[in-house]
Amino acid sequence: MTILAKALRSTAALAIVAAASGAAFAEEYTITVWSGGTGDDSHYRVDAIEMAADLLEREAAVRGEELDITVEKQVWSGWDDFKQAVTLAAESGTAPNIIVSGHEDIGPWSQAGILRPIEDYVDFDAWPLNQLYDNLVDVSSYDGLIWGVPQDAESRPFFMSKAHLAEIGYSEDEIDALPGKIQSGEYTLYDMLDDVKTMQDEGVVEAGMGFAPRVNNGTDYWQFYQSFGGEMVDEETGKLVFDKQALTDMYQFFADAVEMGVTPATYLGGDWDVWHGNVAADAYGAWHGGTWHKSQWERQFGVDDFFGQMTFSLIPAGNENGEANTITHPLVYLISTTGSDDEAAISAELVAIASEPRINSLHAVESGHLAIGSAQADVPLYANDRWTTEATEQLLPYANPIPNNADFGIFWDAMYQGLEAAWTGTSSVEDAVNQAQSAVESGLGDGIIIR
Amino acid sequence: MIVSNTTSAERGIRSSALTRSTEPATDTVRAARKGRARTSPLGLVMLAPALALLVAFFFAPVVLTTIFSFTNMTSATGISGGAYVITPNLLRDLEWQGMAPEAAQSLSGETISVDEAALERAAAAGVDPDFLEEIEDELLGDEFDDARSFERELKTLPSRPRRVRDLKLAAEPFSQSILNTRFATRDEAATAIASIAPDLSAEDRNTVLSAAYTGWVWTTDNFERLATTPETARLITNTALYVGFTLSLFNVGLGLFLAIAIFYMPKTSGTIFSVLWLLPRITPVVLYTVMWKWFTWDDGFLPVVAENLGLPAFNYMKGSVPTAWATIVSLNGFIGASFGMILFSGALRAIPQQQLWASEVDGASRWQQVRRIILPQLRWPILFVTCYQSLSLLSSYEQIWLTTNGGPGNTTNVWALEAFRVALSNYTGNLQYGYGAAMALVLVVAGLALSIIFLRLFRFNELVEKPKIEF
Numbered sequence: 001m002t003i004l005a006k007a008l009r010s011t012a013a014l015a016i017v018a019a020a021s022g023a024a025f026a027e028e029y030t031i032t033v034w035s036g037g038t039g040d041d042s043h044y045r046v047d048a049i050e051m052a053a054d055l056l057e058r059e060a061a062v063r064g065e066e067l068d069i070t071v072e073k074q075v076w077s078g079w080d081d082f083k084q085a086v087t088l089a090a091e092s093g094t095a096p097n098i099i100v101s102g103h104e105d106i107g108p109w110s111q112a113g114i115l116r117p118i119e120d121y122v123d124f125d126a127w128p129l130n131q132l133y134d135n136l137v138d139v140s141s142y143d144g145l146i147w148g149v150p151q152d153a154e155s156r157p158f159f160m161s162k163a164h165l166a167e168i169g170y171s172e173d174e175i176d177a178l179p180g181k182i183q184s185g186e187y188t189l190y191d192m193l194d195d196v197k198t199m200q201d202e203g204v205v206e207a208g209m210g211f212a213p214r215v216n217n218g219t220d221y222w223q224f225y226q227s228f229g230g231e232m233v234d235e236e237t238g239k240l241v242f243d244k245q246a247l248t249d250m251y252q253f254f255a256d257a258v259e260m261g262v263t264p265a266t267y268l269g270g271d272w273d274v275w276h277g278n279v280a281a282d283a284y285g286a287w288h289g290g291t292w293h294k295s296q297w298e299r300q301f302g303v304d305d306f307f308g309q310m311t312f313s314l315i316p317a318g319n320e321n322g323e324a325n326t327i328t329h330p331l332v333y334l335i336s337t338t339g340s341d342d343e344a345a346i347s348a349e350l351v352a353i354a355s356e357p358r359i360n361s362l363h364a365v366e367s368g369h370l371a372i373g374s375a376q377a378d379v380p381l382y383a384n385d386r387w388t389t390e391a392t393e394q395l396l397p398y399a400n401p402i403p404n405n406a407d408f409g410i411f412w413d414a415m416y417q418g419l420e421a422a423w424t425g426t427s428s429v430e431d432a433v434n435q436a437q438s439a440v441e442s443g444l445g446d447g448i449i450i451r
Numbered sequence: 452m453i454v455s456n457t458t459s460a461e462r463g464i465r466s467s468a469l470t471r472s473t474e475p476a477t478d479t480v481r482a483a484r485k486g487r488a489r490t491s492p493l494g495l496v497m498l499a500p501a502l503a504l505l506v507a508f509f510f511a512p513v514v515l516t517t518i519f520s521f522t523n524m525t526s527a528t529g530i531s532g533g534a535y536v537i538t539p540n541l542l543r544d545l546e547w548q549g550m551a552p553e554a555a556q557s558l559s560g561e562t563i564s565v566d567e568a569a570l571e572r573a574a575a576a577g578v579d580p581d582f583l584e585e586i587e588d589e590l591l592g593d594e595f596d597d598a599r600s601f602e603r604e605l606k607t608l609p610s611r612p613r614r615v616r617d618l619k620l621a622a623e624p625f626s627q628s629i630l631n632t633r634f635a636t637r638d639e640a641a642t643a644i645a646s647i648a649p650d651l652s653a654e655d656r657n658t659v660l661s662a663a664y665t666g667w668v669w670t671t672d673n674f675e676r677l678a679t680t681p682e683t684a685r686l687i688t689n690t691a692l693y694v695g696f697t698l699s700l701f702n703v704g705l706g707l708f709l710a711i712a713i714f715y716m717p718k719t720s721g722t723i724f725s726v727l728w729l730l731p732r733i734t735p736v737v738l739y740t741v742m743w744k745w746f747t748w749d750d751g752f753l754p755v756v757a758e759n760l761g762l763p764a765f766n767y768m769k770g771s772v773p774t775a776w777a778t779i780v781s782l783n784g785f786i787g788a789s790f791g792m793i794l795f796s797g798a799l800r801a802i803p804q805q806q807l808w809a810s811e812v813d814g815a816s817r818w819q820q821v822r823r824i825i826l827p828q829l830r831w832p833i834l835f836v837t838c839y840q841s842l843s844l845l846s847s848y849e850q851i852w853l854t855t856n857g858g859p860g861n862t863t864n865v866w867a868l869e870a871f872r873v874a875l876s877n878y879t880g881n882l883q884y885g886y887g888a889a890m891a892l893v894l895v896v897a898g899l900a901l902s903i904i905f906l907r908l909f910r911f912n913e914l915v916e917k918p919k920i921e922f
Contacts, residue, residue: 083880087526105880108527111665113534113633123615125603143538145631217878237547238540269769269858274749345616406527409881417682417861424772424860426685435681442676446548 036082121348148332210262229321533666701784706791
C-alpha cells in the first residue's frame with residue numbers, strides 16, 4: 001500500500017468516526033481574558049465576556065451550529081503586576097486572547113506587535129458598537145486604526161466636605177454654588193487651600209487632614225498639570241509637550257500645600273484603605289478621587305448619605321493659565337496576537353457583545369463608572385442611577401483622556417518622580433522640574449517639545 | 452599531609468580510581484607530588500551538575516544582562532525582535548524632521564481602486580466568486596479614500612460574507628496600502644515601498660526603513676543616562692546608607708552582641724534565645740513584612756504604645772523619612788542578625804576555654820574578656836559577615852518593595868529596587884528592559900569590585916592557605 005493510499009484510508013476512517021459522533025461540526029474555543037486594576041466591584045469586566053460567550057453560543061445554536069466557548073478569567077487588583085504579566089506573557093507567546101487595560105497601553109503594545117487591531121474583526125457601523133461615544137472610540141484608536149473597544153469611562157472629580165464647609169461659614173446656597181464657581185475658574189486650587197487651612201485652624205479637621213490628594217501615582221496628577229495650563233500633547237504635531245511653567249506651578253502648589261500644613265510632606269505612598277476610611281468618616285476637608293470610589297465608600301466604608309456628605313466638581317483651575325478639568329481614563333478591551341485568527345475573531349465578537357448597553361450598564365452602575373455609549377441612557381438600571389447620570393452630565397463633557405503615545409510612560413514616570421521630590425522636599429521645586437526635564441530629554445530626545 | 456588536604460571531590464576521584472586498580476591512584480599521587488594537575492573524566496562528570504547550574508543561574512543571566520544593557524529594549528520594542536511598520540504617525544514625524552511632504556505622502560496612499568487587477572488578486576486570495584461578481588457588477592471602476600468606506604459599500608451587496616472577519620479578509624486584496632502592515636524583514640518592507648512609491652529616493656527610503664523598525668537597537672545611551680541623571684547620585688547615597696546602617700548596626704553589631712550574650716548564658720536558655728532570633732529568617736518574607744506593617748502602621752503595636760506613653764504616634768513605616776529608614780534598616784537587620792549570630796557563636800566555641808579561665812584568674816572583667824580575647828579571635832568571621840552581607844544587601848530589595856516601596860516620596864528607594872521597578876514593575880507599564888539591565892549590570896560590577904576589595908583588604912589568601920602546622 002502506498003503512503004498516499006494509507007493516508008487516504010486513515011483520513012476517511014477519521015471522517016467517518018467524526019461524522020458518526022457529530023463532533024466534527026462542533027467548534028470549540030478556549031478564550032482567556034485578563035483584566036488589571038479590577039476589584040470586587042468591577043468583576044463584570046471579565047464576567048461580561050462570559051455572558052457574551054453564552055449569548056454567542058445560543059446564537060450559534062439558533063443558526064444550527066454548535067459552538068462551545070470556554071472563558072478563562074483572571075484579574076489583578078493592581079496595575080504593576082498586571083502589566084508585567086501581560087508583557088512577559090506576550091514575549092513568551094502566552095498572552096491572553098482578550099486584555100482589559102488602560103487605553104495608554106495601546107501605543108507601546110501595538111508597536112511591540114502584541115495587539116491585533118480590533119477593527120479588523122468587528123463592525124463599528126453595526127450594533128452595539130455603532131452607539132459608542134465617538135470620543136471613547138478615538139481614545140481606543142492609535143496610528144489610524146481602532147485597536148480596542150472601550151470597556152468603561154469615568155472621570156476624576158474633586159470632593160469637599162459639605163459639613164466642614166458649613167462649619168467655616170459657607171451657607172447652603174454657597175455650597176451648592178461651589179461646583180459652578182469651580183467650573184468657571186472663579187474658585188481656584190489656592191482658594192481651596194485657604195479654605196482647608198481655615199478648617200484646620202478652626203479645629204474642624206485635624207492638622208494635615210485639610211487636603212487629601214490621591215495617595216499614589218495615577219492619572220489624577222495630570223489633572224493638576226492641566227489646572228496650571230499644561231498640555232500633555234501638541235495637537236498640531238501630535239508630540240508630547242513638557243510645559244515647564246505648568247509643571248513648576250503644579251509642583252509649587254503641592255509644595256505650598258505642605259508648607260501650609262494642610263497635607264503632610266510624607267503623604268505619597270500612603271495606604272488606600274486608610275484614605276477611604278478617612279473620607280467615609282468625613283475627616284478630610286477636600287480630596288479628589290474617581291467616580292467609581294462612590295460605590296466603594298458606600299459598600300465597604302459605610303457612607304450612607306453620599307450626596308449629603310460631599311460636593312463634587314471638576315478639579316479647580318490652579319491659576320489664570322489653566323482651567324477646571326477632569327481626566328477620563330477609559331479601560332479598553334484589546335485583542336492579542338496570541339492564538340489563531342479564528343480565536344481572535346471569536347474574542348472580538350465576545351467583546352462586541354459584552355459592549356451591549358444592558359451588559360455594560362451592569363458594570364457601570366455596580367462599579368460607579370460611566371456609560372460607553374449613548375444607548376445606555378435608555379437602560380433603566382443606568383438611567384435611574386443618580387450618580388452615573390449626574391456625573392455623566394456634569395463631568396464627562398469636560399473630561400479629556402491622557403494621550404495614546406508609546407513614549408508617554410517615560411514622561412509620566414518623570415512627572416511623578418519630580419512631584420515626589422518636590423512634595424517631600426528632597427529637591428526644590430526648580431530642581432525637581434529640571435530633573436524631570438533632563439529625564440524626558442535623555443529618554444525621549446526630539447520626541448517631546450519642551451515649552 | 453596530601454590526604455588531609457585533598458578536597459572531597461578529589462577524594463571521590465581517588466576512591467573510585469582505587470576500585471579499578473591501584474596503579475592509577477599511585478600515578479595520581481605521583482602526579483601530585485610532581486605538581487601536575489590531577490584530573491579525571493569522572494571528576495568532570497561529578498562537577499558537571501554544579502557547572503551547569505553555575506552557567507544557567509549565574510553566567511547566563513550576567514551575559515544576558517550585559518547584552519540587554521547595551522540596547523534600548525522596552526515593552527514597546529519587545530525583546531524578541533521587531534518588524535518594519537510604516538504608520539501615519541511615523542510619516543508625520545518624518546515630515547516634521549524634514550522629509551519632503553510629497554515623499555511622505557507617496558507612502559501614505561490608501562486609495563482603494565476596484566479594477567481588474569484588484570479583482571484578480573481577490574480571486575487568487577480565495578474570495579467567493581459570487582461575491583466577486585457582484586463587486587465587479589456594482590463597483591468596478593470605483594475608487595475609495597479608505598478601507599472603511601469601501602467596506603461600507605461591500606456591506607450592501609447580497610452575497611457578502613456574513614461574518615465581519617470574512618468581509619474584512621475579502622476586502623483586503625483590494626487595498627494596496629502599506630500603512631500599518633508589519634513586514635518581518637527590511638527587504639520585504641523595501642520591496643513594498645518600491646512598489647507603492649517607486650520614485651522615492653534611496654536616501655529617503657533608508658530613512659523611512661530605519662524609522663519604521665519597531666524592535667530594539669544597540670546603544671550606549673543607558674550608561675550615558677545613568678551617568679548624567681541626578682537620580683543616580685541619590686540612589687547611590689541611599690544604597691550606601693542602607694547597606695552601611697544595616698550591616699554595622701544589625702548584621703555585624705547585633706549579631707555579635709547576640710552571639711556573645713548567648714555565649715555567656717546558660718546553655719538551655721541560650722539555645723531558646725538563639726532560636727527566637729532565627730524566627731525573622733525562617734518566616735516567609737511576605738508574612739514577615741505584613742507583620743512589620745501591623746507593627747508600625749497607624750493603629751499598629753508601636754504607634755499605640757507610643758500614644759499611651761505620650762510620644763508622637765503615626766504610621767512609622769511611611770509617615771516620616773527617619774522612621775521609614777529605621778523601619779527598613781531594622782526589618783532587614785533582624786533577618787541578617789541571625790546569620791552573624793550563628794557564625795559568631797560557632798567561632799566563639801572554637802576559642803580555647805583555657806584562655807578565658809586564665810583571664811578570670813588574672814581578674815579580667817567580662818568586657819575585658821570580650822575586648823582582649825574574644826574580638827581579636829573573631830576577626831575572620833566578622834570580615835566574612837561584612838563581606839558576604841554587604842554583597843547580599845546590595846542586591847536585596849524585596850523587603851523594601853513590600854513595605855515602604857521606596858517611600859515616602861522615593862526617599863527610601865535603593866539601586867536594586869529602582870532597577871527592578873524600571874525593568875519589570877511600574878505603574879505605567881513602561882518596562883525599560885535595557886535601562887533596567889544597565890542598572891543591574893552596574894550592581895554586578897560594583898559587587899565584583901567590592902568582592903575583590905574585600906578579598907584584598909582582608910587578605911583572604913592567608914585565610915585559606917595551608918596551615919603552618921599539621922593537625
